[in-house]
Amino acid sequence: MTTPADHHREVADGFTRRVDATTDWDAPAPVDGWTARDVVGHLVDWFPGFLEAGTGIRLAAGPSVDDDPVAAWHAHAAAVQGLLDDPAYAGRVLTNPHIGDVPVPEAVDRFYTADVFMHTWDLARATGQDETLDAETCAVMLAGMEPMDEVLRASGQYGPRVEVAADADPQTKLIGFIGRDPDWRAP
Numbered sequence: 001m002t003t004p005a006d007h008h009r010e011v012a013d014g015f016t017r018r019v020d021a022t023t024d025w026d027a028p029a030p031v032d033g034w035t036a037r038d039v040v041g042h043l044v045d046w047f048p049g050f051l052e053a054g055t056g057i058r059l060a061a062g063p064s065v066d067d068d069p070v071a072a073w074h075a076h077a078a079a080v081q082g083l084l085d086d087p088a089y090a091g092r093v094l095t096n097p098h099i100g101d102v103p104v105p106e107a108v109d110r111f112y113t114a115d116v117f118m119h120t121w122d123l124a125r126a127t128g129q130d131e132t133l134d135a136e137t138c139a140v141m142l143a144g145m146e147p148m149d150e151v152l153r154a155s156g157q158y159g160p161r162v163e164v165a166a167d168a169d170p171q172t173k174l175i176g177f178i179g180r181d182p183d184w185r186a187p
Contacts, residue, residue, distance in 0.1 A: 037066070040073050044076045092104040121133055161176060
């Protein structure tokens with residue numbers, strides 16, 4: 001079984017490849033009103049506060065996404081990986097009023113690494129890169145999210161579901177489920 005540290009390493013590496021190959025940080029992204037820079041900014045900005053509020057753990061801050069999205073992402077991804085690789089945090093618990101008490105590695109995997117995985121498609125599509133995601137991971141995520149459809153929509157974190165063909169591949173189904181148009185292309 002893949003550990004949360006190994007899973008993050010794999011998913012973050014895929015996102016990092018897209019970050020490193022991005023040449024236009026102002027390119028529109030599939031999330032309405034976002035640019036490629038905003039995709040990175042979202043990941044770098046929301047997780048540290050979530051982690052600190054639930055654990056008291058403060059990740060080292062990196063450069064500003066506005067100034068250097070590549071360096072900001074690299075610093076952030078390294079800080080998260082360092083947290084997951086450090087055995088001192090394996091027994092720590094994240095406490096959150098919406099999800100209860102969750103071991104830190106599991107919380108990172110379930111909420112943050114999953115978000116990086118889905119936003120890999122956004123960054124890749126915004127910047128004209130390979131947006132292929134692991135089909136098995138897409139299927140597993142979709143199966144886990146579908147029973148929580150109403151809760152996820154009510155959270156405001158996901159747009160309205162985009163209907164796709166019943167026989168669509170797992171990635172297309174996941175992308176539609178999270179409120180993205182699988183056929184979206186940058187203007």
